[in-house]
Amino acid sequence: MVPMHADARGAAATAAAAGVLVASDLDRTLIYSNRALALDVPDRLAPRLLSVEVHDGKALSFMTEQAAALLVELAREAWLVPATTRTLAQYERINLPGPTPGWVPAYAVCSNGGQLLVDGVPDPDWRAEITARLAAASAPLAEIVRHLALCADPEWTHKRKTADDLFAYLVVERAELPDGWIDELTGWCAERGWTVSLQGRKVYAVPAPLSKSAALAEAVRRSGATTVLAAGDSLLDADLLLAADAGWRPGHGELADRGWTAPGVTALDEVGVAAGEEIVRRFLARVRGEAPAPAVSPAAF
Incomplete structure (x- = not known):
């Protein structure tokens, strides 16, 4: 395992003392692609953005500079756990701002719970545990892949x-998906212990035991956190939100489209990158036991 930098240990110790763990989905919750920014103000009033993902020399994902500054404060005062459906390789393209140079979260969840990273390194014990759970409760991946090859029209x-x-x-x-196709696929997968989620242009088929909340529970156990906060925008984040003491969802995304909410979950009005900033603001206020500060008007940028 890669040893934790001394400054990072200090940040982790501060988070441990706080006893609060903050688990957040990444794409369209904390970070945003160009397509998802939803900047509905004149260009001259748009907030300054910080690139947090580069791939093949191109900036792909962003936060507002204000969100980035708030995230640095949050990482000093709580366990910050990214919880993403991204694979390890996709996650490693992201460079979140943190309290020290080279900072990485002490824990991170990738592959929708299939990977638990500890100090940036996949934990083999967790992978063995989740592999056993999938074998016991879900149809094999190969069966799902074969069905998708048959039912998804190349057109x-x-x-x-x-x-x-x-x-x-x-x-x-997405605009060309046949009426009822998602529902039909969802029913077929459910009979085999799998779930389906439509996010933007991606249709996910995921084994039911493969969940962000399962990996979150392991991170909570290892960190000793006593309070859990969470945020997410898709159906694959619903279990994460339900597992938290308090949660937030943006005004866009799969959950918003369905009007989904639950006790302890706040549905925000903000959409796009502004929602990402508001989510970090709400996290930090809750960690500090304060009322959230008002969002800064774009005109102030």
């Missing part, structure tokens, strides 16, 4: 992918 399917040998997804032309 509107751009890519078919598997992730970490754990789940499958399609990249589709």
Whole structure:
């Protein structure tokens, strides 16, 4: 395991003393692609953005500079646990701002719970545990992949992918999906212990036992946190929100489209990158036991 930098240990110790763990989805919750920014103000009033993901020399994902500054404070005062459906390779492209140079979260969840990273390194014990759970409760990945190959028309399917040998997804032309196709796929998968989620142009098929909340529970156990906060925008984040003492969802995304909410979960009005900033603001206020500060008007930038 890669040893933790001394300054990072100090940040982790401060978080441990606080006893609060903050678990957040990344894409369209904490960070935003160009397509998802939803900047509905004149260009001259748009907030300054910080790139937090680069791939093949191109900036792919962003936060507002204010959100980044708040995130640095949050990482000093709580355990900050990214919880993403991204694979390890996709997650490693992200460089979140932190309290020290080279900072990485003490814990992170990748592949929708299939990977638990400790100081940036996949934990083999957790991977063995989740592999056993999947074998006991879900149809094999190969069966799902075969079905997707048969039922997803090449006319509107751009890519078919598997992730970490754990789940499958399609990249589709969303506007061309046949009426009822998602519902039919959802029912077929449910009979085999799998769930389906439509996020943007991606259709995910994920084994039911493969959940962010399961990996979160392990991170909570190891960290000793006594309070858990969470945020997310998709159906794959619902279990994460339900596992937390308090949660937030943005005004966009799969959960918002369905009007989903639950006790302890706040549905925000903000959408796009502004929602990401508001989520970090709410996290930090809750960690500090304060009322959230008002959002800064774009005109102030």
